[in-house]
Each structure stands twice: as C-alpha cells, then as structure tokens.
Amino acid sequence: AGTEEDQKFCLQEVLDTFKLCLSENKEVYLEQYVAGWRKLIKLLNSLGSVFGFISNDAVNKIHILVAHLNGENGSQYVTVQSMVKYELENELVDLTKRGGHPESGCRTLLRLHRALRWLELFLGRLRTSSEDSKTSVMCSESYNESLSQHHPWVVRKAAGLAFCMLPGRPAFFEVMNVGPPEQVVAKLGEGLPLISEVYQITEELYTQHNLMDLP
Ligand code: 1PZ
Structure with a gap:
C-alpha cells in the first residue's frame, strides 16, 4: 500500500515511462514526459538534501x-507537438525577451x-563506466557538455x-533498484535509446x- 510518492525509486519504471512517451506517429506525450521526470526526481531526492x-x-x-x-486548455497540451503549435499560434510564448508569458509550456x-x-550523457557514462569510475566526475563531465552552457556562474558553482x-558508483547502482551491477548496465543499455529518441524528436521540433x- 502507500502512494506512488513513498515507493522506492526503480530505474525500470523510469524507462517504462519514457517508452510510453512516444505515440505511434512519434509525437511526445506531455503527461508521460512529466511522469518520467517525477520519477527521476524521486531518485534525486533519495540522494540527499544537497540536491534540494x-x-x-x-x-x-x-x-x-x-x-x-x-487547465481549461488542457486538450491542447496532450503532446509536445500540439503544445508548441497551440502556444505559438496563440502568441503565448515570449520569444526574444521575458515578458507576459514567463510560464509558457514551451520555455x-x-x-x-x-x-x-x-x-542521456550521464547514464551513458554510467553504463560504460568501470568499477573505479567516479560518479561525481561522470556527472560533472556530462553537465559541462550540456546544461552548464545555459547556467550562470553561481548555478554552475552550486x-x-x-x-x-x-x-x-556501487551505492548509485544500488539506488537504481534493478538488481546487481550487470543488470543495471543491461537496463541502461535497453533504456538509453528510448531517452535519446524522445530527446531527438523534441530537439528537432524546437x-x-x-x-x-x-x-
Ligand atoms: C544525480 C545528480 C543530479 C545532478 C543533476 C544535474 C543538473 C544540475 C542542474 C542544476 C541547476 C538547478 C538550479 C536551477 C536552475 C534554473 O535556473 C535553470 C533554468 O531555469 P530558469 O531559471 O530559466 O527558469 N533550470 C534548469 O536548468 C532545469 C534543471 C532541471 C534539473 C533536473 C535534474 C533532475 C536529475 C535527475 C537525476 C536522476
């Protein structure tokens, strides 16, 4: 019993959710996308309050x-594709500077x-890492190659x-909750292409x- 929130994180669930993200004609369902992130945040929260x-x-x-x-226009937000179309057609996005739509779905x-x-980068590194690899190094390398470029100095520092x-690495694999390290590596190999595909489709759309x- 218990709500979803108090259940333990499990890598399998995240992968399942990202699998459900894609429609038959390769659109991204927003509800599943959000659900995938919710599960990832569960993992983040289990790592301690410094990640708060x-x-x-x-x-x-x-x-x-x-x-x-x-919301009342929820039906326009079923997929990322429909969201983009709806918000752009109705001028609900601040395109060049912050203005009246600081909370657009698009931004x-x-x-x-x-x-x-x-x-994607981090899980890829985890998957191919060796027993003595450091998660902190894999994490910061992945961050420096991606997200950090969009963050100001203070955020990068923090x-x-x-x-x-x-x-x-051993404790991190444990938290993934899908069995021994070989099993984690196998799951990552199975799941990463799904995450990549969702990423790629969104990237092209944007x-x-x-x-x-x-x-
Ligand atoms: C497992 C270790 C977790 C490392 C997570 C790596 C990401 C580090 C991101 C640090 C930034 C957090 C502070 C917030 C910054 C915001 O300013 C930016 C831009 O938003 P805006 O200000 O424009 O509204 N926010 C982001 O870039 C979104 C960051 C989301 C990070 C989600 C990570 C979830 C990790 C799951 C781990 C399994």
Missing part, C-alpha cells in the same frame, strides 16, 4: 506543465529538455559542489520552430 535546490527547480517546472495539462519544457541531454556529494533560445 535542483529538485525544487525541477518540481517547479513540472508543476507549471501539470497546470497546463489540467518550461525547454529547461527539462536541456536537462534530458545531461541525463551544481559543482553538489556533484561532489554524489554517492559512489529547432524547426526556432525555440532553442527561449528566455
């Missing part, structure tokens, strides 16, 4: 998207989309400090509509 500032920002973004999903999802690239508090630099 990261988790707070991510939760905040998720709440914004959920409010759109449950909010872009932040999570950039973080998904970090995740993130760098938090990364040093990550548990080591590039096509010139949404890569939304303020």
Whole structure:
C-alpha cells in the first residue's frame, strides 16, 4: 500500500515511462514526459538534501506543465507537438525577451529538455563506466557538455559542489533498484535509446520552430 510518492525509486519504471512517451506517429506525450521526470526526481531526492535546490527547480517546472495539462486548455497540451503549435499560434510564448508569458509550456519544457541531454550523457557514462569510475566526475563531465552552457556562474558553482556529494558508483547502482551491477548496465543499455529518441524528436521540433533560445 502507500502512494506512488513513498515507493522506492526503480530505474525500470523510469524507462517504462519514457517508452510510453512516444505515440505511434512519434509525437511526445506531455503527461508521460512529466511522469518520467517525477520519477527521476524521486531518485534525486533519495540522494540527499544537497540536491534540494535542483529538485525544487525541477518540481517547479513540472508543476507549471501539470497546470497546463489540467487547465481549461488542457486538450491542447496532450503532446509536445500540439503544445508548441497551440502556444505559438496563440502568441503565448515570449520569444526574444521575458515578458507576459514567463510560464509558457514551451520555455518550461525547454529547461527539462536541456536537462534530458545531461541525463542521456550521464547514464551513458554510467553504463560504460568501470568499477573505479567516479560518479561525481561522470556527472560533472556530462553537465559541462550540456546544461552548464545555459547556467550562470553561481548555478554552475552550486551544481559543482553538489556533484561532489554524489554517492559512489556501487551505492548509485544500488539506488537504481534493478538488481546487481550487470543488470543495471543491461537496463541502461535497453533504456538509453528510448531517452535519446524522445530527446531527438523534441530537439528537432524546437529547432524547426526556432525555440532553442527561449528566455
Ligand atoms: C544525480 C545528480 C543530479 C545532478 C543533476 C544535474 C543538473 C544540475 C542542474 C542544476 C541547476 C538547478 C538550479 C536551477 C536552475 C534554473 O535556473 C535553470 C533554468 O531555469 P530558469 O531559471 O530559466 O527558469 N533550470 C534548469 O536548468 C532545469 C534543471 C532541471 C534539473 C533536473 C535534474 C533532475 C536529475 C535527475 C537525476 C536522476
């Protein structure tokens, strides 16, 4: 018994959720996308309170998207594709500078989309890491190659400090909750292509509509 929130994190669930993200014609379901992030945040929270500032920002973004999903125009937010179309056609996005739409679905999802690239890189490194690899190094390398480019100095600094508090590889694999290390590696190999595909589809959509630099 218990609600979903108090259940333990499990890597399998995240992968299952990202699998459900894609529709038959390769559109990304927003509800599943958000659900995938919720599960990842569960993992982040289990790593300790130094990650609280990261988790707070991510939760905040998720709440914004959920409010759109449950709002009166929720039917326009079924997929990321329909969201982009709806918000652009109705001028609900601040395109060049912050203005009347600080909580557009488009700019909010872009932040999570950039973080998904970090995740893709990080899980890729974890998958191919050796027993003596350091999670903090894998994490900061992935961050430096992706998300950090969009963050001001203070955030990069705080993130760098938090990364040093990550548990080591064995403990991290344990938290994934899918069995022995070989099993974690196998699951990662299975799941990463799904995450990559969701990332790639969103990336193409955003590039096509010139949404890569939304303020
Ligand atoms: C396992 C270790 C977890 C490391 C997570 C790596 C990401 C570090 C991100 C640190 C930034 C957090 C502070 C918030 C910054 C915000 O300013 C930015 C931009 O948003 P805006 O200000 O424009 O509204 N927010 C983000 O970039 C979104 C960050 C989401 C990070 C989610 C990480 C979830 C990790 C799951 C781990 C399994």
